[in-house]
Amino acid sequence: MAEQRIRVVLVDDHPVVRAGVRALVDAQDDLDVVGEAADSAQAVAVVGETQPDVLLMDLSLGDGPGGAETTRLVRELPSPPHVLVLTTYDTEADVLEAVDAGASGYLLKDAPPEELFRAIRGTARGETVLAPSVANRLLQRAASPTPKVSPREVEILRLLARGLGNKEMARELLVSEATVKSHLSHIYTKLGVDTRAGAVATAIERRILRP
Amino acid sequence: MAEQRIRVVLVDDHPVVRAGVRALVDAQDDLDVVGEAADSAQAVAVVGETQPDVLLMDLSLGDGPGGAETTRLVRELPSPPHVLVLTTYDTEADVLEAVDAGASGYLLKDAPPEELFRAIRGTARGETVLAPSVANRLLQRAASPTPKVSPREVEILRLLARGLGNKEMARELLVSEATVKSHLSHIYTKLGVDTRAGAVATAIERRILRP
DNA sequence: CACCCGGATAGCCGATCGGATGATGCCGGC
DNA sequence: GCCGGCATCATCCGATCGGCTATCCGGGTG
Numbered sequence A, B: 001m002a003e004q005r006i007r008v009v010l011v012d013d014h015p016v017v018r019a020g021v022r023a024l025v026d027a028q029d030d031l032d033v034v035g036e037a038a039d040s041a042q043a044v045a046v047v048g049e050t051q052p053d054v055l056l057m058d059l060s061l062g063d064g065p066g067g068a069e070t071t072r073l074v075r076e077l078p079s080p081p082h083v084l085v086l087t088t089y090d091t092e093a094d095v096l097e098a099v100d101a102g103a104s105g106y107l108l109k110d111a112p113p114e115e116l117f118r119a120i121r122g123t124a125r126g127e128t129v130l131a132p133s134v135a136n137r138l139l140q141r142a143a144s145p146t147p148k149v150s151p152r153e154v155e156i157l158r159l160l161a162r163g164l165g166n167k168e169m170a171r172e173l174l175v176s177e178a179t180v181k182s183h184l185s186h187i188y189t190k191l192g193v194d195t196r197a198g199a200v201a202t203a204i205e206r207r208i209l210r211p
Numbered sequence C: 001c002a003c004c005c006g007g008a009t010a011g012c013c014g015a016t017c018g019g020a021t022g023a024t025g026c027c028g029g030c
Numbered sequence D: 001g002c003c004g005g006c007a008t009c010a011t012c013c014g015a016t017c018g019g020c021t022a023t024c025c026g027g028g029t030g
Helices: A015-026 A040-050 A067-075 A092-101 A113-124 A132-143 A151-161 A166-173 A177-191 A196-205 B015-026 B040-050 B067-075 B092-101 B113-124 B132-143 B151-161 B166-173 B177-191 B196-205
Strands: A006-011 A031-037 A054-057 A082-087 A105-108 B006-011 B031-037 B054-057 B082-087 B105-108
Touching: A006 A015, A006 A040, A006 A113, A015 A031, A015 A113, A015 B015, A015 B113, A031 A040, A031 A113, A040 A054, A040 A067, A054 A067, A054 A113, A067 A082, A067 A092, A082 A092, A082 A113, A092 A105, A105 A113, A105 A132, A113 B015, A151 A166, A151 A177, A151 A196, A151 B196, A166 A177, A177 A196, A196 B151, A196 B196, B006 B015, B006 B040, B006 B113, B015 B031, B015 B113, B031 B040, B031 B113, B040 B054, B040 B067, B054 B067, B054 B113, B067 B082, B067 B092, B082 B092, B082 B113, B092 B105, B105 B113, B105 B132, B151 B166, B151 B177, B151 B196, B166 B177, B177 B196
Parallel strands: A006 A031, A006 A054, A054 A082, A082 A105, B006 B031, B006 B054, B054 B082, B082 B105
Antiparallel strands: none
16 A cells, blocks of 8 residues: 555544544544544543544533643644544634644534545645635634733623623622723723623623633 | 334434444444434435434534424424434523424433433333433423513514614614613513623523524 | 833713503413 | 413613723833
């Protein structure tokens, strides 16, 4: 044969998904699933043991560290595998976090198997592989840069979603009401809204807040 | 052998998940995957052709009708299969909608394979199978009944999430501002909040609004 | 050393919200 | 036929919000 077979490790907390990817990938002549992991710690261990070429990573891994954090950990290992994110959502925040953590590719789980195979092969060669919808999102946001909300502003948003008034937030955060209002003004500007309700909706949509 | 093998059809828009469930289920002696469908229309067609005992149903099927609606359609067929919902989320609204549509069971995708097999066998026998977390939720909500928001109130919530003021909503809905305020008051009462921001957050959490 | 940014603070003021109260019409179930 | 829920509208009023302007401080960055 022409090449070495590509060694793949799966990281996903859903047994069903692991079985599915394994069944599909193992049926390919040039691809080998050499390990599976259900959480972050297992992932690091399995990668160390099996030295795969590509790591297929789900972003939501249940309770512990998420896929992005796990990607970061794995990429810090000696001779790390390329990480191909395979997940359900293409939220801008998720994509950016994953890429920032060192992922080489981002695919969605509703991708047809053929696309998955192509992506694995590409990732193994060190290419960057993005799902079309993901690529679109990145371009969109590149044009209009994402306003980063500060940690303090996120705290405000959390209280906001709980329906607190400015006075109550001020008490909760041990600051003055004026400060809360100031933060809110900044949040409105950054999120492109001008009401509290709009801010909450946008924050949840942008995954700044979790429902 | 003792019994007829149980005929299973999979409905899921993710090829990966279908492959996974198929791999797992087909490996069981007494279970047979006799068909797959990626959307609602396919599901109805495949069920008609294959006459399965159990339908494994994902709730989110991409663009068209969702899993709940599909369940309803399938259950209206002659000699319909029992429907076992296999999905990622255990939101109260999702569970209730599915059960209301005629589902006999509700399992989460992170369930271990053994539990999935048991659930399929139970569902085939006509039993009701609920994931533990789902059962918990149902009990919780049974104690404190869910207030139903009316269609009109949902419209208000949608506009609210877009950050509109009462005056703007009134214009949008072709009613008076007083009416909007009235609706809002009812919404607050039903959702147990007293601010617009809180209403939006609660509505999204309760899946009344989609992010 | 300037400069900017995040965070905190203050006061002002018009617009808006939220609660209370009350009324009308329509529809569907008992 | 009555009652309840939904949808509509109205008025009043105090509380709150959102925009504006301006100041202060500490930590980076050039």
